[in-house]
Amino acid sequence: MNIAVIGTGYVGLTTALMLCELNHQVVCADTHTAKLKQLKSNRLPLHEPGLKEVLNRHLSRRSLSFTSDTGQAVRESDILFITVGTPSKSDGFTDLNQIKKVAETIGLNQNGYKIVVNKSTAPVGTCQNIHRWILKRQPRYIPVDVVCNPEFLREGSALYDALHPDRIVIGSDNTEAARSVRDLYDSIPCPKMMTGLRTAELIKYSANAFLAMKISFINEIARLCDSHGVDVADVSTGIGLDRRIGSRFLKAGIGWGGSCFPKDLASLGHMFEQAGLSPRILQAVRQVNETQVEYYLRRLEERLGDVRGKTISILGIAFKPDTDDIREAPAIKVIQALHQKGAFLRAYDPVVFRHRNPAGLPVTVCGEMSEAFEDSDCIFLMTEWKNFLHFDWKSHRHRMRTPLIIDGRNVLDQKALIQCGYLYYGMGKAGL
Numbered sequence: 001m002n003i004a005v006i007g008t009g010y011v012g013l014t015t016a017l018m019l020c021e022l023n024h025q026v027v028c029a030d031t032h033t034a035k036l037k038q039l040k041s042n043r044l045p046l047h048e049p050g051l052k053e054v055l056n057r058h059l060s061r062r063s064l065s066f067t068s069d070t071g072q073a074v075r076e077s078d079i080l081f082i083t084v085g086t087p088s089k090s091d092g093f094t095d096l097n098q099i100k101k102v103a104e105t106i107g108l109n110q111n112g113y114k115i116v117v118n119k120s121t122a123p124v125g126t127c128q129n130i131h132r133w134i135l136k137r138q139p140r141y142i143p144v145d146v147v148c149n150p151e152f153l154r155e156g157s158a159l160y161d162a163l164h165p166d167r168i169v170i171g172s173d174n175t176e177a178a179r180s181v182r183d184l185y186d187s188i189p190c191p192k193m194m195t196g197l198r199t200a201e202l203i204k205y206s207a208n209a210f211l212a213m214k215i216s217f218i219n220e221i222a223r224l225c226d227s228h229g230v231d232v233a234d235v236s237t238g239i240g241l242d243r244r245i246g247s248r249f250l251k252a253g254i255g256w257g258g259s260c261f262p263k264d265l266a267s268l269g270h271m272f273e274q275a276g277l278s279p280r281i282l283q284a285v286r287q288v289n290e291t292q293v294e295y296y297l298r299r300l301e302e303r304l305g306d307v308r309g310k311t312i313s314i315l316g317i318a319f320k321p322d323t324d325d326i327r328e329a330p331a332i333k334v335i336q337a338l339h340q341k342g343a344f345l346r347a348y349d350p351v352v353f354r355h356r357n358p359a360g361l362p363v364t365v366c367g368e369m370s371e372a373f374e375d376s377d378c379i380f381l382m383t384e385w386k387n388f389l390h391f392d393w394k395s396h397r398h399r400m401r402t403p404l405i406i407d408g409r410n411v412l413d414q415k416a417l418i419q420c421g422y423l424y425y426g427m428g429k430a431g432l
């Protein structure tokens with residue numbers, strides 16, 4: 001079977017490489033020619049551990065190729081994966097333009113039966129629309145089936161997650177088409193759930209909302225921990241040992257961000273509204289997250305006084321470690337709020353600033369982590385990059401004007417830092 005993957009971002013590239021690893025022949029199509037140029041010459045346009053070696057391997061084996069001619073990729077393939085972006089519009093609704101354009105290109109170029117597999121996260125009913133959009137553009141009727149195969153990978157461990165998923169969900173209204181997609185994943189040993197199109201679409205949103213709910217829940221408990229002198233990490237451990245609750249996604253911090261949770265929860269909220277329902281839990285999950293930065297900045301000002309004219313150094317911009325993705329990163333919210341309050345800002349990130357200051361952030365970019373300490377009044381850790389944990393904090397304490405550390409991810413060694421003279425505050429660790 002020849003496979004085309006249309007959209008070569010975090011999900012598309014990972015999906016293509018995962019399929020190559022499963023011994024399929026894959027062509028990736030994208031409209032972003034600069035990105036394709038990089039990929040064709042063995043260079044990754046994004047930071048994602050483990051992808052580069054696999055990309056090199058499959059390019060040299062010729063099991064993988066790249067093209068800007070989506071029409072040709074459609075004509076030469078039997079199974080077409082859609083992995084384009086589904087960003088939020090300013091009103092929170094999902095922008096389906098990229099998906100619609102791909103569907104129309106498929107319709108225009110269909111030269112025989114195709115199975116179209118949508119992996120992009122899109123509201124319930126989108127796969128049926130994809131089917132309609134394709135048929136509308138066909139010069140003459142040719143059968144096509146649409147399958148929903150939501151993606152559950154995380155950035156930072158994308159390829160590992162794609163090759164070792166907890167489950168694979170395959171939604172379709174056509175059993176044969178669903179079986180053909182399941183066969184692609186034959187060698188992945190995990191439960192494969194066959195379901196209807198709409199069910200698969202809703203599973204994806206519900207999974208992301210549930211994960212975000214766990215984080216907002218523990219972040220709300222963290223605020224209570226602050227008031228009662230309790231360490232939220234102990235509460236997480238205590239509740240997480242109950243297997244009905246589970247320990248994962250219970251790390252309190254400065255809040256969840258990224259390219260998906262914020263937009264997917266907004267989109268799910270709209271689905272409720274359109275159904276005439278009020279998404280109460282969802283609203284609370286989003287509200288806790290939206291107020292998290294504001295809550296901890298208030299606590300910071302109680303410690304440091306007016307931040308106007310103070311120098312605050314931000315460690316980490318990416319929304320999580322091992323990615324260069326800054327979409328909806330909490331660090332950006334912190335930077336914007338502190339900038340508005342008149343603070344001088346410095347920032348260091350081992351990957352995000354490699355080539356540029358993305359989004360023109362109002363910060364002085366530090367080339368080395370140590371530069372963040374010089375005459376600084378506060379270090380605010382926003383991303384738990386490994387090199388922050390292994391840094392020689394002791395030797396740099398004297399360089400700070402005020403040795404205050406706010407650990408937005410609760411990852412630093414509180415005891416050791418206090419011992420070498422820092423004022424350390426975490427999220428829900430009592431004290432701030």
Ligand SMILES: NC(=O)C1=CN([C@@H]2O[C@H](COP(=O)(O)OP(=O)(O)OC[C@H]3O[C@@H](n4cnc5c(N)ncnc54)[C@H](O)[C@@H]3O)[C@@H](O)[C@H]2O)C=CC1
Pocket residue numbers: 006007008009010011012029030031032035070083084085086098101102119120121122151152153154155259260
């Ligand atoms: N990033 C993630 O960790 C995850 C994302 N998803 C979902 O997967 C989808 C893709 O997400 P990302 O990979 O992060 O997006 P992305 O923005 O990194 O990549 C999208 C790619 O599609 C290309 N594209 C746009 N229009 C096109 C067209 N008409 N023809 C061909 N290519 C086109 C863009 O140039 C870009 O390279 C979204 O729906 C997202 O919600 C799902 C699970 C995980």
Ligand SMILES: O=C(O)[C@H]1O[C@H](OP(=O)(O)OP(=O)(O)OC[C@H]2O[C@@H](n3ccc(=O)[nH]c3=O)[C@H](O)[C@@H]2O)[C@H](O)[C@@H](O)[C@@H]1O
Pocket residue numbers: 121151152153154155156208211215248249250251252253254255256257258259260261319320
């Ligand atoms: O649909 C998507 O795009 C993906 O969204 C998330 O993956 P991702 O956004 O890459 O990263 P996560 O590891 O889920 O982290 C999201 C945010 O939550 C925060 N987080 C995570 C876990 C935790 O315990 N506490 C916490 O604050 C992270 O710092 C980050 O800002 C989901 O975990 C994936 O299953 C899903 O496929």
